[in-house]
Amino acid sequence: MSIKIRVMIVDDEERFRVATQKVLERRGFEVITAESGEEALERLDKAPQVVVLDIRMAGMDGLTALGLIKARKPKIPVIMLTGHGTGESAEEALAAGAYDFLAKPCDIDLLATKIYEAGHVPGTDSEMEKTVGEVMIPLAEYETARPNQTLGYAVRALRASFSPRTLSGSLIESGQRSLLVLSDGEVKGVLSVRGLMEALLPAYIHADLPSTASTIRYSPMFWKGLFTSETKKLMDRKVSDVMTEAPPEVDIEANLMEAAYLMVSLRQRRLAVMAWGQCQGIIREEELFFEIERIASEG
Numbered sequence: 001m002s003i004k005i006r007v008m009i010v011d012d013e014e015r016f017r018v019a020t021q022k023v024l025e026r027r028g029f030e031v032i033t034a035e036s037g038e039e040a041l042e043r044l045d046k047a048p049q050v051v052v053l054d055i056r057m058a059g060m061d062g063l064t065a066l067g068l069i070k071a072r073k074p075k076i077p078v079i080m081l082t083g084h085g086t087g088e089s090a091e092e093a094l095a096a097g098a099y100d101f102l103a104k105p106c107d108i109d110l111l112a113t114k115i116y117e118a119g120h121v122p123g124t125d126s127e128m129e130k131t132v133g134e135v136m137i138p139l140a141e142y143e144t145a146r147p148n149q150t151l152g153y154a155v156r157a158l159r160a161s162f163s164p165r166t167l168s169g170s171l172i173e174s175g176q177r178s179l180l181v182l183s184d185g186e187v188k189g190v191l192s193v194r195g196l197m198e199a200l201l202p203a204y205i206h207a208d209l210p211s212t213a214s215t216i217r218y219s220p221m222f223w224k225g226l227f228t229s230e231t232k233k234l235m236d237r238k239v240s241d242v243m244t245e246a247p248p249e250v251d252i253e254a255n256l257m258e259a260a261y262l263m264v265s266l267r268q269r270r271l272a273v274m275a276w277g278q279c280q281g282i283i284r285e286e287e288l289f290f291e292i293e294r295i296a297s298e299g
Contacts, residue, residue: 005119006030008048010040010065011081012057023108026138029115037065044073050119051078052111055089063092070097077118081106113294132259133252135291136273136281144180147188147240154179154191154239178270180282181243187272187279189243199242200230249274250283256291259283
């Protein structure tokens with residue numbers, strides 16, 4: 001059962017509010033924003049289920065706003081955002097009734113998980129368990145390449161995907177470490193580091209070893225410089241020459257056990273999440289691990 005959580009983001013930094021709202025809405029949350037503690041109090045009539053509140057703001061600070069929010073809405077969970085060197089403030093926030101606190105810069109995966117945990121209505125395991133669509137990485141947030149682009153371009157894009165992306169000064173988007181290969185909106189394949197390494201190996205290395213003196217060229221001791229030369233030759237080839245096949249598909253409303261079963265039985269690390277005949281995102285083994293850790297931490 002999918003539950004759409006309404007969350008209010010309270011922060012006096014416009015870039016953070018806009019970036020956070022955009023990313024959380026892509027992940028299925030309903031988001032309202034406030035630029036101050038005063039506005040947050042006014043917007044409580046919008047019935048947010050979770051509040052994400054910055055401690056340091058101009059005007060009314062976060063701790064004051066927290067106290068007033070809890071006075072009016074005692075049961076609403078409030079996640080506090082703390083800057084560097086605000087450990088004492090974080091402890092004060094918890095003592096004042098905050099649900100949890102996160103330090104800036106804030107990883108969006110962790111923030112989304114905390115909001116989901118805070119906003120879930122108590123119920124059975126089946127009611128509380130997320131769907132594939134709720135934990136996937138939306139397609140718009142996944143690095144992609146086209147089949148006819150060069151591997152030189154793809155390598156640069158793949159390298160960028162290794163590093164978390166800072167969407168604003170205080171929001172970090174985790175990288176995915178692979179590229180989806182798209183053509184006309186359809187997933188054609190995946191470009192991974194393993195695929196690149198396999199493509200680097202010269203054809204003769206794959207061939208049967210001869211029994212003559214020419215075997216000397218097959219010895220690793222004579223491969224000095226080969227990695228560099230093969231890499232340079234590879235960069236002008238097309239992505240379609242190296243990509244692996246498209247990942248198996250799973251429905252956006254499927255449960256997580258189905259995703260786990262498909263990954264294990266098909267020996268896949270990722271699945272294409274489908275809805276209305278179109279790919280909507282990717283779910284990887286990492287997303288399933290995050291859910292395993294979340295459930296385990298709940299006891």
